[in-house]
Amino acid sequence: MGDDDKAGIRVSxxxxxVVGLVVTELSDENLRSSLAGLTVRDDLVxxxxxxxxxxxxxxxxxxxxSTDGTRKIDGPYPDPIVVGTIKGGVGDGRxxxxxxxxxxxxxxxxxxxFLALMVVAQSVVFFRSDTGTPIDCATGALTLTGTTAFEPVVRExxxxxxxxxxxxxxxxxxxGSGEGLLALDRAGENAxxxxxxxxxxPDGIPGLVARPTAFVLFTLVVNPDTGVRDLTTSQLRRLYGGEITNWEEIGGRDVPVRLISRNPGSGTRAAVQRRVLGGAREPGSNSDNCRDRDPGAPTGVVRCARNSTDDVLRAVADMPGALGYSELGAATDREGLALVSIDGRPATVPDADHGTYPxxxxxxxxxxxxxxxH
Amino acid sequence: MAADFLRYLTTQDGADIIRAQGDRPCAELANPQLCHPEPRP
Incomplete structure (x- = not known):
């Protein structure tokens, strides 16, 4: 190319x-005046x-x-053609x-x-392990003791x-809770x-360490013939205090009150005493069969005690005028039993959670x- | 094994069994602090 030609490099x-052309970068502002000769003519720069x-x-x-404004559909455009050399010792000038x-x-x-694949693989592994095999299956034998209220959950x-x-x-x-703790204490550290x-x-067994496992609800239950489905806290305290001896006194049917409780050491009994009876201990039993007072027993309302949640529920269903308490799940949908709400609130998790069911x-x-x- | 079974009860299928009984795993309460051993008076 001759020096009289103003164009140094032609690109077609x-x-x-070419519908637009712009200088986007200059290493030195002085170059701009030299680039004034930048021209565009149709397909040629x-x-x-x-x-x-x-x-x-x-x-x-x-x-x-495209020359006619439509998109080319039969493959890519041909490569641009570059004509020119560079003067002044840049490589070989090409x-x-x-x-x-x-x-x-x-x-x-x-x-x-690769990373996307890793994400997918990780979630597959995660979801499988969540619903399937516990990751660390322990081996050996374990003895489970304690509360009968939680027994159905534990067994399942x-x-x-x-x-x-x-x-x-x-x-x-x-x-029962108390007996389970004593058995654990007796079994020693390595059992x-x-x-x-x-x-x-209870106090006196400092070596035992607790882990909270679940939030369990209890309910009062009656034999349906009492005609009672709701009791106030104050009525409950009078009932367990022995002041109310016939359901008629608080608007129920004319049936004598029979209190069917758990033996001392029961966690359910402790919960009733602590959370409903204001910390008052239930008086001892005066009946073995839950129907009549035993000879020589203290007078007053009939009281008996049973060893397990299931035994209490069966006795309440069998005995006219019976009032008892139990874990909620065990008492639900059981024939011959009626659940009793406390102060108008039935046993539900939200009520207990928010302090309205005690x-x-x-x-x-x-x-x-x-x-x-492990 | 005791630790493993306790973990199973609270975090895996055990939690479903607790819910099926009408109870709740402690972690699911609005006030989970209800579930902790209470300080003695």
Whole structure:
């Protein structure tokens, strides 16, 4: 190319026309005056001759469009044709083509695909482990003692644990919260015993450590023939205090009151005493059969005690005028029983949670010291 | 094994069994502090 030609480099875009051209970058502002000769004619861009020092550069952005304004559908446009050489000792003076680095490189795409795969794989592993096998299946034998109120849950959970972890075995000695804790204490530090208790352990067994396990509700239950379905706290205190001896006195039917309770040491009994009776201890029993006072027993309303939740519920269903208490799940949908609300509130989790239903307890799992991790 | 079974009761299928009985795992209460051992008077 001769020095009289003003254009240094010509770039043509066959099949396209250049609709816009702009200088986007200058290493030195002085170059701008030399770039005044930048011209566009249809498909041709002419870059003027620009005197440049070493390391000087400029960038020009050209926007080509199809000649007729429609999109080409039969494949890509032909490559642009570049004509010209560079003077002044830049390499061998030839034009070197580089490609745009916009978009994602293959390596980046491969990395993204790999990471996406990891995310999917991790969630698959997570969801499988959540619903399927417990990750750490323990092996061995464990004796479960304590509350009969929580027994149905404990038995069912032990069964389902065993279904998955076939090397685990369970035995059950559930005779009430207090007895379970004493049995655990007696068994010593290395025994494989777990005791469930409704509420805190009594004083005097400092070696036992609790873990809160569940929030359990209790309910009062009556024999339906009492005609009573709701009792106020004050009525309950008078009933257990022996002041009310016939349901007629508080608007029920003419049936004598019979109080069917749990033996001392029962967590359910402790919950009733603490949360409904204001801390007053239930008087001792005066009847074995729950129907009549035994000869020589103190007078007053008939009181008897049973060893388990299930025994209480059966006795209440059998005995006219009976009032008892039990864990809610065990009492629900049982024939011959009516649930009694307290101060107008039936036993529900939201009411207990918000302090409007009083008869609940924390189910605690006790072990000797902190249980081993495995 | 005691620790493992307790964990199973509170965090895995055991929690479903507790709910089925009408009770609640402690963690699901609006006031979970109800569930902790209460300080002695």
């Amino acid at each position: 875009f066959p099949g396209r026309r 002419e870059l003027p001759k620009v005197p440049m020092n070493r390391a000087d550069h400029y960038k020009v952005l050209a926007a080509p469009d 034009i070197i083509e580089t490609r745009s680095r916009t978009g994602s490189s293959k390596r980046a795409m491969a990395l993204i695909a 959970a032990a069964q389902s644990y065993q279904d998955v972890c076939t090397d685990a075995t369970f035995s059950f000695e559930m005779r 494989a015993v777990l005791a469930f208790s409704d509420g805190d352990k 008869l609940w307890e924390t189910e605690l799992g006790y072990t000797h010291g902190d249980p081993d991790a």
